[in-house]
Amino acid sequence: MTRRWTAGLALVLALAGCGGDPADVGAPDRGLVGLAMPTKGSDRWIGDGENMNAQFSLLGYRTSLQYADDDTGVQISQIQQMIDDGAKALVVGAIDGTKLKDVLGKAAAAKIPVISYDRLIRDTPDIAYYATFDNFKVGVMQGTYIVETLRLGRGGGPANIELFAGSADDNNATFFFNGAMSVLTPYIRSGALTVRSGETAFAEVATQRWDGKVAKERMARLLRTTYANQRVNAILSPYDGITRGIIEALREGGYAANALPVLTGQDAEIDSVKLIAGGQQGQTVYKDTRELAKVAVQMVNSLVTGGDPIVNDTKQYNNGVKDVPTFLLQPVTVTKDNYQRVLVDGGYYTAAQISG
Incomplete structure (x- = not known):
């Protein structure tokens, strides 16, 4: 086809x-x-x-x-x-x-x-018609990256995780979230992953208008309350702009740039690709x-x-x-290991854009 x-x-x-x-x-x-x-x-x-x-x-x-x-x-x-x-x-x-x-x-x-x-x-x-990417698969890729990076299927864990979703008025947001949760839920149920805030329902974790500032405020609240004496090990984020807001809250909350939680994203925005190249954001989904x-x-x-x-x-x-x-x-997962091949060799960005 x-x-x-x-x-x-x-x-x-x-x-x-x-x-x-x-x-x-x-x-x-x-x-x-x-x-x-x-x-x-x-x-x-x-x-x-x-x-x-x-x-x-x-x-x-x-x-x-x-x-x-x-x-x-x-x-x-x-x-x-x-x-x-x-x-x-x-x-x-x-x-x-x-x-x-x-x-x-x-x-x-x-x-x-x-x-x-x-x-x-x-x-x-x-x-008449709908043109899009496989949105459920986007979420699966994000959840899979978290599981593999924490080595949950190979004896890793337990680990703390917090969940972020996209805007509730965007149909895609539920597909992304459901795809990710199809991967993460078994580990949450087994205790390998713990959502310490207890906020696991889509309505609780949705981010209005995909706004990074809204995500930053929620992450800052979680750090002040749920993680005052704990460390968050992974954060499911559906979109790069949300991820950047989360990173700002983490850095302001005392997390070192080289010791951030496992972080996902989507859209391969240039600012986030720079963060991936620098080792701060772990993954994005390229569409x-x-x-x-x-x-x-x-x-x-x-x-x-x-x-x-x-x-x-x-x-x-x-x-x-x-x-x-x-x-x-079909979407493609991008990490520090393959951003050069996928995004630079594929002509989406130049090496100078990422290093600049």
């Missing part, structure tokens, strides 16, 4: 490339595509927007790329404007996947297809958003030109109304 998708996209780009830049004189104008992204507060979303802009331009589409600064009301207004401007399709990275039903209903009435991008939009029939942008482009172009987008999952992602046909990409 992946080979079929790659070949199909390559053909689409090759054919479209004959048209050149849509800004060029005589180049085809295949219409407007609206790109509604959640925030510029994370480097990865900036990259998503730039990648899609470039690829849609190659295909002859104009784009309206908008960032809503984590304000759902602003995102709704931006999507409405894209509808009013006559967009041929919408690609939406939702801030709150439960709040877009009404505006997407207007898109459906105007016969504008909607691609749910990376974050599943819930409680509406008016999304090549260049490839995710290609998936969204393939889906939109197929819909606009009367084709059928390629998918590889039709059952895993139900948004509360329907099973949404999905294309899942």
Whole structure:
């Protein structure tokens, strides 16, 4: 399936490339595509927007790329404007996947297809397809890194662990958390891992808007109370920005830079890759958003030109109304041992960016 998708996209780009830049004189104008992204507060979303802009331009589409600064009301207004401007399709990275039903209903009435991008939009029939990564597997990778680093399957432990999850209004956050807990729960039950705070439910450990400052405040509270006379050995963190907030709290709480707990992350943000290279953050999960942008482009172009987008999952992602046909990409775990090969040799970052 992946080979079929790659070949199909390559053909689409090759054919479209004959048209050149849509800004060029005589180049085809295949219409407007609206790109509604959640925030510029994370480097990865900036990259998503730039990648899609470039690829849609190659295909002859104009784009309206908008960032809503984590304000759902602003995102709704931006999507409405894209509808009013006559967009041929919408690609939406939702801030709150439960709040877009009404505006997407207007898109459906105007016969504008909607691609749910990376974050599943819930409680509406008016999304056509979903482009994302295997989000449960992301969590499995994070949990597995903790277990392997603490050598829990080889006589290691017992160890103290604290749990952090993503934003409760993001459907992906539960997938990440459940994936990690599928690995960690047996060790918690056996006593090899102890959550000394007792905070293990998703609602207790969720981090609103994925905000590193919110995570820092919670970690600082845990250090003052639960760990006043104890040491935390591992921390499940679902996202690099949250991890950096946790590290700030740990450092301010007296943990040395070379003696931090086992820490996970996600998105391979450059600041966190630097921490991994320096031995402070242990792991991140890399999701090549260049490839995710290609998936969204393939889906939109197929819909606009009367084709059928390629998918590889039709059952895993139900948004509360329907099973949404999905294309899942595979994430990659990144540590100090392989960041050079995966991120530098793979062309995602340069060595100078990481060392700078």
